[in-house]
Amino acid sequence: MAIEDETWMNYAITDKEFQCFSNLIYQQSGIALSGGKKALLVSRLSRRLSELGLKTFHAYYERVVGEHSDGEFTHMLDLISTNKTDFFREPRHFEFLRNQILPELQHIKKIRIWSAGCSSGEEPYTIAITMHDALISPSQWDCKILASDISTRVLAKAASGIYDLERVRDLPGEVIRRHFIREKGERLDTIRVKPHISDMVVFRRINLMDERYPIKSRLDVIFCRNVMIYFDRTVQERLLSKFHRYLKPGGYLFIGHSETLQLGQQHQFYYVEPTIYRKEP
Ligand SMILES: C[S@@+](CC[C@H](N)C(=O)[O-])C[C@H]1O[C@@H](n2cnc3c(N)ncnc32)[C@H](O)[C@@H]1O
Structure with a gap:
């Protein structure tokens, strides 16, 4: 997952705000964010603050835990979790x-x-x-x-x-032929299980x-x-x-x-x- 978007302006976060986020994330998902992960949190969430028209991490925290959060906690977790994976990883x-x-x-x-x-x-x-x-x-x-x-x-x-062709590049051709099918129509660069x-x-x-x-x-x-x-x-x-x-x-x-x-x-x-x-x- 791409972590940083260099063209994006990062928001400032105070130690207290970071602590509130890391406590919430730990309690709800088990993911432990040490102090060293402050920059990572900021880089992954700044764009979201901007999309929502919020000016501070405090305001975003209120939004995440608020009564009308509309699944914002799940959205935030989507942004901070690391999803790296592969076919036949660790064979x-x-x-x-x-x-x-x-x-x-x-x-x-x-x-x-x-x-x-x-x-x-x-x-x-x-x-x-x-x-x-x-x-x-x-x-x-x-x-x-x-x-x-x-x-x-x-x-x-x-x-x-559905996956980009790139994702199955290292699989034997025979495995691809047996278990995947090329997508028809416009999406020629994708393949489906x-x-x-x-x-x-x-x-x-x-x-x-x-x-x-x-x-x-x-x-x-x-x-x-x-x-x-x-x-x-x-x-x-x-x-x-x-x-x-x-x-x-x-x-x-x-x-x-x-x-x-x-x-x-x-x-x-x-x-x-x-x-x-x-x-x-
Ligand atoms: C690095 S991926 C691992 C994928 C796959 N198991 C592999 O080894 O290729 C870690 C996954 O764990 C998920 N995860 C993190 N915390 C979780 C939780 N509390 N409950 C369920 N899934 C969680 C993340 O969303 C992410 O997709």
């Missing part, structure tokens, strides 16, 4: 899913996966492509992928299943900070990659305990490669290999 997880997890479930032919913090959808579609290509008769399996994010903007993009893949994925807005999630049956795998990195230890621990609750016994948790469940961190998972954890079978 080891998809290899593990194909070679380890699917054979374990072969006898029941049923799998439930959650991509938590899915951003614009590349991660859940990669999971669907991996499963589709790994299964001998995909139609005989009951596969469901729940993909969620806090940001409505990235979720809308994800649900459309085919229905046999998109039908496997359901998108929902879920805030990971919520105490309960709208998930009925327990999960075999949770992908929560490159999300916890924005949370502090307290929020991470709370989240890990909720993930543990929502997984089936023997279920797996995948985290991002720059993240680790640290020594001394409270969690109930056991280590399988770097970035892959498991609930006791």
Whole structure:
């Protein structure tokens, strides 16, 4: 996501105003903004203040928390969250899913996966492509992928299943041919995920900070990659305990490669290999 627009004039923010925003963002989304993130907050929100005709961050804060905020908090989160993602990002997880997890479930032919913090959808579609290509008769399996994010903007993009051609440039031609279709008409530089893949994925807005999630049956795998990195230890621990609750016994948790469940961190998972954890079978 582009962070700065150089032609834009940044507004000034006081320490107190910054503190109010960082407290609110932390309480509502778990995202911890340290003092060093002041410039980032200003650069991402200044344009919005101007669009709304507001003169100060104080006035914007009032707007965000006010009775008539009209979803302004969600809009603000859209502007400050980092949504970087890719198809087949961190490929080891998809290899593990194909070679380890699917054979374990072969006898029941049923799998439930959650991509938590899915951003614009590349991660859940990669999971669907991996499963589709790994299964001998995909139609005989009951596969469901729940993909969620806090940001409505990235979720809308994800649900459309439409991407710039550039985004799939590094995928093998054969994968593109099987699972994507070129958009017809004016948008020749875009490509769309085919229905046999998109039908496997359901998108929902879920805030990971919520105490309960709208998930009925327990999960075999949770992908929560490159999300916890924005949370502090307290929020991470709370989240890990909720993930543990929502997984089936023997279920797996995948985290991002720059993240680790640290020594001394409270969690109930056991280590399988770097970035892959498991609930006791
Ligand atoms: C860097 S992206 C990771 C995308 C994908 N999982 C991957 O690894 O490629 C982080 C995502 O986490 C989402 N996120 C941040 N805080 C969240 C929260 N409290 N609840 C749900 N999603 C959140 C952001 O909106 C963003 O789309």
